[in-house]
Amino acid sequence: MNERASNRCLLYADVAGGLRLAVKLGEAEAGYAVERCLNRMSRCAEAYSGSALELRPDSLVASFADADSALLAAREMRERVRALPPMSGIKLVLRAGVVLESEGGGDRVAAEKLAASLVEGSNPDTIAVSDALSQILSPSMRRMLGKTDEVASPAPPAALAPLTPSAPALGEAPPPPPSPADSRQDVGQAPKQMRVSFRGQNWVIDAAHPTLLFGRETGNDIVVSDPRVSRQHSRIELRNGAFYLADSSTNGTYLLEEGSPERCVKRDELALAEKGHIGCGFSVADNMSDAVAFALD
Template structure:
């Protein structure tokens, strides 16, 4: 299990605007409006598999097994509350803070206090997350965050704000998760490299600036590369003499000014047949 999946998070959200609504419509009508918001918010938490859910007057506290789910639930809550029409010109809005359950030390309720401080320090209709939590989000979710407006917020510790851009689709999140765990191991003359989400490209050629330098006159300066893209590993040729690919259980073929999706295991020859010069071939294997 990766670190993101194993990290528990806490979401604290409240509904702002009840006091103004009470003055205009009375306590009973204001209470009904807030309850309607909380019901919508709790359904959002349940839809994103909240592991613990507490409803209090004007406040909801939910716990999640990963950072992405907590932030997606908060965003959905905000959209559902925004969709409610104003009452006598007054609109209720959500404020939310999302933190790691491990933040704030061992004191009971420390994470909830931190999230509540985030909420108190920011404007209504704002979702804020601690910087520590943001580091555990998937890359596509992290891209939705932005810097808090210092003039409009009083966040008590480093935090970021969730913007209004559309969230990644389930398919995009699945693909990203797949890429994050896929690895290809590459070896050449006793040296080894790993291609993964953190290092998605490996270059080889005759020039010293490449990751793998093959000293052969048939090899171009920037000959070819292996690239992790959309969950697959591609061999792309940019050379004069082409790149030869010998995969396990298949016949050798040459790729020239094109690309090819690699299978599980094989060897690559830069400008020469693998069978003719196995000692200078680049070996690869999916981990």
């Protein structure tokens, strides 16, 4: 099995509170409310390139190419469900479990059961990941995770519950070593770096730190406080020796590279050239002062 296939992830998410709502409002009204949540969740899965999407009466299952995409999709699902107002005092919330598909021994049903077991008996509003999946998250994604809590489960070892993006990732423990995918470089190639700057601050994207997150939420690497910016707006990723701009926002991400006209990326990705500027939800040409600059070393 190649490494990309072995890193595929399966996300299981369900909507809690539907039974209480059915008792109070009736099954038809409760079913409508849960369906509205699931529709929002499915759009989030599609925004992060989720595949093999399955919708059930009160749950969703989707497959993702990598751990970061699965976690970002789960976080946005939770935010969109949170944004829905309570009905008759009852608030619907999301619970999600994410595992490597390989943890199911190649059996999707087994992987789904493992993901569902991570949130059984857990508190509402929880996103839990398996220990194996937590080891291949990018350093940037680890920084977005909140304090770790063990999730009771018949599954193999502990899970993480990223509840508070602003809290230190993984408590006070030192960060784990980068995964083979993060640290691998092609033989004979010089290490690649991209330097990114925004409002006097600088970041480096390289094999040790292959992902840089932009958004309005404080857990992002680059926080852009603008109403046009989504909570998790976009990211730059280093993959297979190339840098990509991936958008997951509502308003799109604008890219202005030297010698090229400005382009808008929306729910898609583009390979980056050597130098340019990025606008989160706004045109770089109209607002260069708030644009993110990047340059390939």
